[in-house]
Amino acid sequence: MIIFMWSGPRNLSTALMRSFENRNDTKVIDEPFYAYYLKKTQLDHPMKNEIINYYPTSQKQILKIITSKTHNNEIFYQKHMTHHIIKNTRLDWLNNGYNCFLIRHPAKVINSYIKKNNLLSIDDIGFKKQYEIFNMIKKDKIKYLVVNADTILQDPLKTLKKLCKILKIRFTKKMLSWPKGKRSSDGIWSTVWYKNVELSNTFSKYKKEKYYVPKKYNDIYEESLKYYNEMNQYSI
Numbered sequence: 001m002i003i004f005m006w007s008g009p010r011n012l013s014t015a016l017m018r019s020f021e022n023r024n025d026t027k028v029i030d031e032p033f034y035a036y037y038l039k040k041t042q043l044d045h046p047m048k049n050e051i052i053n054y055y056p057t058s059q060k061q062i063l064k065i066i067t068s069k070t071h072n073n074e075i076f077y078q079k080h081m082t083h084h085i086i087k088n089t090r091l092d093w094l095n096n097g098y099n100c101f102l103i104r105h106p107a108k109v110i111n112s113y114i115k116k117n118n119l120l121s122i123d124d125i126g127f128k129k130q131y132e133i134f135n136m137i138k139k140d141k142i143k144y145l146v147v148n149a150d151t152i153l154q155d156p157l158k159t160l161k162k163l164c165k166i167l168k169i170r171f172t173k174k175m176l177s178w179p180k181g182k183r184s185s186d187g188i189w190s191t192v193w194y195k196n197v198e199l200s201n202t203f204s205k206y207k208k209e210k211y212y213v214p215k216k217y218n219d220i221y222e223e224s225l226k227y228y229n230e231m232n233q234y235s236i
Contacts, residue, residue, distance in 0.1 A: 002067070002076045002097030003167065006133060008126030009081060010112035011104040012149035014186075014197045015204075017079045019160065021185060022178040026075040030187040032062050033084035040086055045117065046192040054188055059090060067096045075169060082133060083126035091133070095142050098167055101134055103231050104149040106224035107211035114217070116193060122220045131227035146234040153206035162236050177202040 003020070007013040014030075021028045035055035038048050045051070056062050070076045078097070085091065109125050122128050137144045145166050152159045156176055164171040180201045186194060196204075213221045 001070065001073075001167070001169070002078065003100060004066075004078050004080055004094065004097045005100045005102055006080050006082050006130055007102035007104075008083060008109060008130060009193075010109045010116075010125075011102055012152060012203075013079050013081075013102055014194055015200065016102060016152070017077065017185075018178045018183075018197060018200075019175040019203070020075070020077040021183065022174045023075065023172055024174070025073065026077050027070075028077045028079065028185050029066065030079050030185055031081050031084065031189075032056075032066055032078065033080065033089070034187060034189070036062055036089075037081075037084035037086060045189075047189050051187070051189060063090065063093055067093050081126060082130040083123055085129055085133065091136065094133075094137060095140070099133075099137050099142060099144045100163075100167075101130060101144065101146045101231060102149060103130070103146060103228055103235065105211075106221055106228055107213050109224070110213050110217055110221060111211050114214075119217060119220065122223050125220070125224065127224035127227040131231060134231055145236055146231055148232060148235040150206060151235060153203055156203045159236070166236065 005013065005016065017028050017030065020026050035051050035057045036059060038045060039052050039057040056065070066078055068076075076097075106125070106127060110119065113119055113125055117124070119125065134144070134146075145163070147159065147163055160175050161171045178201055180199060182190060182198055190198070
C-alpha cells in the first residue's frame with residue numbers, strides 16, 4: 001500500500017518517517033516534490049541549487065515514482081510537504097494511496113521554522129495548502145485520516161497503534177524507536193534541517209508549554225490557526 005503523509009515543515013514529519021522506516025515491510029521517500037517546488041518558485045532555500053540538481057524536477061517523473069505499485073504487501077511511506085504543491089501541480093493521483101494529514105499547532109511550527117529559514121508568507125509553512133488538499137480529499141470521498149503531532153508525543157504507543165489500525169496494517173513496536181544517525185533515504189537537505197532527529201532514537205517527550213509568536217507573524221499565525229482548528233476536529 002501507499003501512504004501519503006501530508007504535513008508542513010517543523011511538524012514531527014521526519015521522526016514519523018523514521019518510525020515507519022524502522023518497520024521491516026516499509027520503504028520511504030523524503031519530500032519527492034521539493035526539487036520541483038524550488039525550481040518552479042526559485043525561492044531562496046538553504047541548498048536550493050544542490051537540491052534542484054540532485055533530484056527530479058519533472059512532475060511526470062516524480063508522479064511515476066510515487067505512484068509505482070508495491071510488491072509483496074510492502075508499504076510505501078511518502079513524506080510530503082503540502083507547500084510543495086503549487087499552481088498547476090497535478091493531484092489526480094491522490095486516490096492511489098491513503099492520505100494522512102499530520103498537523104501541529106502553528107505557534108510551535110512558526111517558532112521552529114524561523115530558527116532555520118525566513119518566514120515570508122503562510123505558503124512557507126503549508127497550513128493553507130494542507131487544508132485545501134484535506135477538503136479536496138473529503139469532497140472526493142477518498143480515504144483519509146488526521147493525526148496531531150502532539151498526540152503522538154503524548155502517547156506514541158497508543159497513537160501509532162490507532163494509526164495502524166485505521167490504515168489496516170500490523171502495528172510493530174519497531175515503530176517506537178530507531179537507530180540514531182543519518183539515513184540514505186533522507187533528503188540531502190538533512191544537513192540543514194534534521195540535526196535533532198539524527199540525534200534521536202525515539203519520539204521526543206511531550207512538553208506542555210506556551211509559545212510566543214512574534215508580532216510580525218501574527219497574520220500568518222491567525223490564518224494558520226483557523227485551518228489547524230478546522231482539521232484538528234478530525235484528528236484520531
